[in-house]
Amino acid sequence: TDDYAGTLAQFRAKGIRILEELPPNNGRRVCFLEAPDGVQIEVIEKV
Numbered sequence: 001t002d003d004y005a006g007t008l009a010q011f012r013a014k015g016i017r018i019l020e021e022l023p024p025n026n027g028r029r030v031c032f033l034e035a036p037d038g039v040q041i042e043v044i045e046k047v
Helices: 004-013
Strands: 017-025 028-034 040-046
Touching: 004 017, 004 028, 004 040
Parallel strands: none
Antiparallel strands: 017 028, 028 040
């Protein structure tokens, strides 16, 4: 995504659980979230 903060805000507004947000590292920001069916999804933004 090119709007990491906005994307996470949309997820939170929809009640999607953010499992972990990692600090920026190696030119990327990464977080993990849990889909309604329990599948873990990774969101990455190049910074």
